[in-house]
Amino acid sequence: MRVETVLLKDYTTLGVGGPAKLWTVETPEDLKRATEAPYRILGNGSNLLVSDQGVKERVIRLGGVFQTYDLRGWVGAGALLPLLVKEAAEAGLSGLEGLLGIPAQVGGAVKMNAGTRFGEMADALEAVEVFHGGRFEVFRPEELGFGYRTSRLPEGGIVTRVRLRLKERPKEEIQRRLQEVDQARKGQPKKKSAGCAFKNPPGQSAGRLIDQLGLKGLRVGGAMVSLEHGNFIVNLGNARFEEVMALVRRIQEEVPLELEWEVWA
Structure with missing residues (x-):
């Protein structure tokens, strides 16, 4: 340690x-x-x-x-999701394609049920090991209350390992699916960001709502609403916490969106 x-x-x-x-x-x-x-x-x-x-x-x-993994067995929660997506595709195992481009560790992806419109982390889970109350316990996905960018882990629980629900598919089929997902995610900003800032309201796109309000390019200090995607706040170099939060509040004054980020303050 x-x-x-x-x-x-x-x-x-x-x-x-x-x-x-x-x-x-x-x-x-x-x-x-x-x-x-x-x-x-x-x-x-x-x-x-x-x-x-x-x-x-x-x-x-x-x-x-906690960073070791076996695609057909247990995967450590500290493993990088982009690596798993790549390795699964190369092994001809399907089920993670919809998570392409999410720069998370497996544990964080489980906790927030990370995903895109092509699929969520919960869709790929067979079992989840959680450390809580001084012990390790294995849960079925349906026991963890997964929803849109949320889960109900035991209080203070830490995801430590998962078993994935993957299926063998032709590699060419998996690659076509990955290309489809990658193409749909084009246009996301290259500058420093924390991913999508807000949850999508039911049946709507937070990024599109922000764009329609003309808020792209809105700036507070070193924090700016991305010109490329309205649901991203980017760090132009030396953004401070209060500048980012002030920008979040400015957006929420215009449209009542729920923050997707976790905030430590």
Whole structure:
């Protein structure tokens, strides 16, 4: 196990966040020790906005045995989802194509039921192992209350491993599906962002609503609504937490959208 003081802006895709004690755990025993005090779980930091003041709790990141995977067995929650999508396609295993382009770790993708209009993480799950209350327990997906960008894990629960529900398909068929998903996701910004900022209202697109209101390019300090996609807020270089939140509030004054990000403040 490694414990160090870091700036969380270096561990989030938006590039915003202050200091914290980062506990990188590599074994179940490490995890039990790290959770003996108040904690937060950090995945790939791709759906996360962190205060410039940082956080007081321990920040736990899964490494070691939690990053190993077997596509036909158990996959560690610390494994990178883009790698799994790629490896599954190469192995002729279908079920993850709809998750192409999501820069998450598996555990974070499960917690928020990450996905696109082509599929969600819950669709690809057969079983989920969760650490909570000092023990490891395996759940069926239907026990975890998955919904649109949400789940109902046990309180304080940490996803540690999953078994995937994948099917053998011709590799050419899988590649065609990946190309379809990739084409549909073209136009997403290349600048630093935390992914889609807001949840889509039922039957509508948050990005389209923001675009129709003429809010693309709206800027507060170093934070700006992307010119390429209305549901992305990008960091132009040195955006601060309050600038990002002020921009979020400006958008919500115009249209009542629910924030999709997790906020640590």
